[in-house]
Amino acid sequence: MKKISLLIAIFLLLTPGIVRAESGRELLENAAGFDGKQVTYSGEVIGVLMSGDFAWVNILDNGYPIGVWCRATDAKKVSIIGDYKHLGDTVQVTGIFHMACAEHGGDLDIHADNLTVLEAGQELDRSVNLLLAAIGVILVVIAFLITFHLWRLRKEKEKIFPWPFH
């Protein structure tokens, strides 16, 4: 059994072009090492830009975003795109990583062979923080009262002691 595991490990190490990336950080910080190799990358969809039969799908993994060039039919599998009110679909892509893609003007990208939706996105809870709202309203009222009071004081003072240059 040990021998078989060892053989599999040696096979994986010696097989060119198969590298499994753990994270976007790894891909971006060691881009030269992954250049031209097949990678598997997953994360939240933060943007889909359709371009004829193909599309750009921007995928964010733990703060590290990468643009993925895939078929439009794959991009259409994405139902929710991440933004302020939504957590986007979590997808996984497998494809060739380019540090400076010759086809796309030197962009860093992944040309995906396939895209799989791992988990559907969801709406995020963005309800009003009542405490903060109360503090905001109270402060606005205080600000108005102070501004108005000081303005009235100033006007009264100016009536008694008018400014010499007015």
Next chain:
Amino acid sequence: MILPLTREDLKVIGYNMSKIVYLIGVLLFLPIIVAVIYGEFDVIPCFLVGIAIAFIFGSLLHHFLKTEKEMELKHALVMAALIWLVAPLLASVPIWLANATASYLDASFESISGFTGTGLTLATDIDHLSHSINFLRHFLQFLGDGIGIIVVSLSILGTTEMSSVLAFKGEAKDVGIRPSIVRTSRIIIGIAVTFLLIGTILFTAAGVYAGLDPGTAVFDGLNHSMTGYATGGFSVRSQNLLYYHNVWIEVAAIVIMIIGALNFNLHYAVLGGKRREILRNMEVRVLLLFLVVFGMFVSANLLQLNLYSSGEALFRKGVFHVISAQTTTGFQTVPSSILMFVWPVLSILLLSIAMLIGGCANSTSGGIKLLRVGVLFKSLVMDIKRALLPKSAVVKGSFHHIDDVPLTDTVVKGAAVIALSYLILFSFGTMITVAHGYSMEDSMFETSSALSNVGLSSGITSPAMPATLKVTYMFLMWAGKLEIIAIFVLIGFIILALRKGIRK
């Protein structure tokens, strides 16, 4: 002899500041409109708190420091230095309360980066920021760097007294478009709004072509137009312009960045019919020269390492980043990690030099400024001529900048003082960054980016960077925006107060 400070001096500064503090409070209502449009009602209380604090602080300053004393140059410079700290601190309140950053220090950094048109960001998750907070970040750049806080206040308040002229100079804007400073302010705003509209149309059209839905294209276009014209560089996307993977977005950005980097006087002259001025102006010639030279060297360097092989890639990566650096905008189409780990040292150093030089004087750009570099270069040529010609020969120089301007010792000295001050601060910032464990070239890159209010990053600027470095960059952004002199006067003011006290 320098006279000791009096309470009246402090009153003059505080009273004049109060009007701008009120203005900040009023302008914070704009993001509330955006929040209502996008149904982001949970963010509105954050803005209300910021507005209330601005009005309370403004009222107290206005009431207790009221004075009729006229402002002098020293007051104007100190007020400009202080208001460029106070305004960002007030605007950072909603950013902090909306959890756009990890701490209040980070929110202040973000706000100073916004107001000064730098574009270095500590926002934790830009892709999930609300539209209203994103609008605020971009609007701060348009307001602070695109127009100028004092310009806006002069335009709205309509003050015509001498003090306003001085305050204008304090903000490092020495524009003499019209004799009336209020009229000049309004012209600056008019020019900014015109180019904002043009930029929004260009970015929106390119965005729709890139595959964005029209609503998103308009929002992204408006924000990028604001930060492009302001040569600020904030983006609504964490990938910056790389998000769009589209050459036309980059072309739109190049157009608006170059417009932003040109002198207001030049805009006014060209819009007024003096179209030949654009070819005769010394600053424009120097700008084109630097763009061509730096563009060629960076592209050749990237090509030599076979990093980018096609002409399109060299343009979209090499030339684009040279333009972004020279105009001190900071739009990026290459991830910071690639700049830090992959780009060759020579290209990084050339971009750092381009950032330090910056765009035109009296534009939205930062840096030493092309006019000063041109003046110093012409002065050097004159000195060489003097050395070669007979003693009896009289060597006179001039340069064309709207009018023909004689190259006097005063002009050269003024340019040299500012350039030297920038270089001292650049060395200081680089040393501090290196002391935090970063490489020399990355430290030089990030320091020149902060000091010249650019925003390109080699990856050093992040929420995880040490607080001391955050404070250092905040200082550099602030000092760079005010062209340093106002900061020196403020420091002199404080030393004077400490040594001789404040008299009644």
